[in-house]
Amino acid sequence: MTTTENVKKVAQVLTVAGSDSGAGAGIQADIKVCAARGVYCASVITAVTAQNTRGVQSVHLLPPDFVSEQLKSVLSDFDFDVVKTGMLPSPEIVEVLLRNLTDFPVRALVIDPVMVSTSGHVLAGSSILSIFRERLLPIADIITPNVKEASALLGGIRIQTVEDMRSAAKSLHAMGPRFVLVKGGDLPDSSESVDVYFDGKEFHELRSPRISTRNTHGTGCTLASCIAAELAKGSSMLSAVWVAKRFVDDALEYSRDIAIGTGMQGPFDHFFSLKKNPQSSRCSTFNPDDLFLYAVTDSRMNKKWNRSIVDAVKAAIEGGSTIIQLREKEAETREFLEGAKACVEICRSNGVSLLINDRIDIALACDADGVHVGQSDMPVDLVRSLLGPDKIIGVSCKTPEQAHQAWKDGADYIGSGGVFPTNTKANNRTIGLDGLKEVCKASKLPVVAIGGIGISNAESVMRIDAPNLKGVAVVSALFDQVCVLTQAKKLHKTLKESKMEN
Ligand SMILES: Nc1ncnc2c1ncn2[C@@H]1O[C@H](COP(=O)(O)OP(=O)(O)OP(=O)(O)O)[C@@H](O)[C@H]1O
Ligand SMILES: Cc1ncc(CO)c(N)n1
Ligand SMILES: [Mg+2]
Incomplete structure (x- = not known):
């Protein structure tokens, strides 16, 4: 026990997500991002995946009751600034999350509606769509779907251009989240990587040159966790989203040529800022x-x-x-x-x-x-x-x-x-x-x-x-x-x- 004097409040995030044995995405990415951004991260695991740089070999869902036990343990003890979700693989698991969030209300909720891995493996199927639309999205502060996930949430509409992303963001906003970020990392034929942000009134297009690298496994988890970390430190939403976009960009640029694993989708280095300038251990974000x-x-x-x-x-x-x-x-x-x-x-x-x-x-x-x-x-x-x-x-x-x-x-x-x-x-x-x-x-x-x-x-x-x-x-x-x-x-x-x- 500590006394109330001399306590130092630490920004805290809870991630509720799946484990990636290859550690590029999922829970492992979330913890690394928060550590890199100076934020404490607790983790509730929803599923364990057997996964590497070649793809997802197998998925094991944790029993909903046990997910609930983990949620109760940490929510009743810690003082989280933000809860961030990744892989929520079944409606039952979403249900226990919703119940725990009612018992222990949180200040901000970041939902990354993970559905399909970049390698094409289904991480959460269509059975979760209705509970997402009806109960989870309405309580979210921000949702961060990629184009495929945005399309699935909207009943399979085509999203192929930035214009399509803008109208998808608008339709998703109507489902209840306060902010929407549709990520364009997978948009076909684009020299730029464009994400579309909508706050209910205004759109912002977050653009950066597309970085040519195989090491993009976990960009989505990283982006959402970085948004959560910045919010936990007190940022406004738009500023958190911009910092996160730059963080992904800098990490990909730094890790462009690293070789981990033998498959098509390698992980990148979340701690690039510690290594960029070893003499002085500077971690400047200056471009x-x-x-x-x-x-x-x-x-x-x-x-x-x-x-x-x-x-x-x-x-x-x-x-x-x-x-x-x-x-x-x-x-x-x-x-x-x-x-x-x-x-x-x-x-x-x-x-x-x-x-x-x-x-x-x-x-x-x-x-x-x-x-x-x-x-x-x-x-x-x-x-x-x-x-x-x-x-x-x-x-x-x-x-x-x-x-x-x-x-x-x-x-x-x-x-x-x-x-x-x-x-x-x-x-x-x-x-x-x-x-x-x-x-x-x-x-x-x-x-x-x-x-x-x-x-x-x-x-x-x-x-x-x-x-x-x-x-x-x-x-x-x-x-x-x-x-x-x-x-x-x-x-x-x-x-x-x-x-x-x-
Ligand atoms: N090659 C790239 N160069 C620059 N930015 C990229 C690149 N690929 C993805 N991004 C950025 O990474 C972030 C995540 O977007 P993306 O569309 O890849 O998410 P995702 O499909 O959910 O990722 P994941 O592979 O983790 O599932 C976005 O900000 C996007 O613009
Ligand atoms: C566990 C897990 N969560 C999320 C993703 C999406 O990148 C993944 N590949 N694996
Ligand atoms: Mg994703």
């Missing part, structure tokens, strides 16, 4: 491609155009900005913090990272994704020790020496400029395209160009032919304008066109 269209806010410009920081950020994101930096040189701390918190919420719901210029204290207080510092701000190694391994740190560099130091100190990217003269920063030396090229050549880190860049000259910057130049950062080109949205869209288009030419 250098996010530097593509980097929007930097400016308090003076917002004042001039009578715009709140929140409106500025919303418009920049809607126009295609891929990362946001708040640079509020003149704002009072209290006001800046309030604005920053609101912007963090907006950015999270859109899967866009938010950085704070210079102010480590604000970044910590609003739980921003990272900071950007200049050469005369706090040194990068000290920033890293204050922010910890997960946050993004960018640093401004004008010379190859500074670029090398930034890498040694543990920065994630470099902002290099001013490339062209600018009014935003007084007395700032311009390094020109040649200076930018030199920094890129010397840098082991990804680089974003900054300083006087806009629609008219963005192409010349992107053409310097440096593989680590990932994009441009802009201030006036977006925010010293009548319409931020229009300018962001135009600049995004220009950048995309120049990228395709390269």
Whole structure:
């Protein structure tokens, strides 16, 4: 027994699912995901499968009474934030789950309606459909069917396009869950992996390039468990879904070429973040491609155009900005913090990272994704020790020496400029395209160009032919304008066109 003093609450998930002896999917995947996301995971087993990378050889259902015993044991003892379900192989097992959830109400319920394994083996047959539709879906916070499962729940309709996925999500929402995510991992002929999210009013399409790998066994279980873990830590639903999508994406990318088992469907590594950068055991989720269209806010410009920081950020994101930096040189701390918190919420719901210029204290207080510092701000190694391994740190560099130091100190990217003269920063030396090229050549880190860049000259910057130049950062080109949205869209288009030419 513990006293109520000095107790530390740990986010807790309960997974109710089947065991996969190959450990790529099912209970084993769920526990690994939660551990990787810093969340405790208890497990109630509904069935045991004899399964490997070649397929499912055999399935053994646990007696419903024994599933009920397990549920009672943990639900009466633990304080779960979220219950997540995977394989629920019979109506009797769904029935005991429903009964236990009535006896021990939970805060959030994530339902992954597992029916068929990727290898084609039936894990839960059509006998579960009516109890799912009538009793389980109506109490779910989110359901995460793949296209085949969505089709089965809707009586066998055809789902072959993103448009079909949107209408399926809408029909499934009408069955009662608060949110629906139809996963498109198995959609035929697509260069992208697209999931469709519907909240009852709005749709979001979560897109990522399809990763070419055999190691996709367990993507569905992983996605749903990661959503559950993020919800348990207090995320909003859309932000949990985005984090989960990125987690699967990063895990697949990291595990693209690993070889476990001899079959067609290998497992992937859920602990990629511990291994990505062994020297420093960093587990950054930073994606250098996010530097593509980097929007930097400016308090003076917002004042001039009578715009709140929140409106500025919303418009920049809607126009295609891929990362946001708040640079509020003149704002009072209290006001800046309030604005920053609101912007963090907006950015999270859109899967866009938010950085704070210079102010480590604000970044910590609003739980921003990272900071950007200049050469005369706090040194990068000290920033890293204050922010910890997960946050993004960018640093401004004008010379190859500074670029090398930034890498040694543990920065994630470099902002290099001013490339062209600018009014935003007084007395700032311009390094020109040649200076930018030199920094890129010397840098082991990804680089974003900054300083006087806009629609008219963005192409010349992107053409310097440096593989680590990932994009441009802009201030006036977006925010010293009548319409931020229009300018962001135009600049995004220009950048995309120049990228395709390269
Ligand atoms: N090759 C891939 N590249 C990138 N993302 C992928 C790929 N395959 C699946 N995903 C993503 O993985 C997540 C799970 O989707 P998927 O449609 O594969 O679920 P599932 O069929 O339930 O998976 P499972 O194999 O566990 O049954 C989705 O976010 C999907 O977009
Ligand atoms: C036990 C189990 N649950 C879920 C899936 C779906 O990936 C699987 N293959 N095995
Ligand atoms: Mg699945």
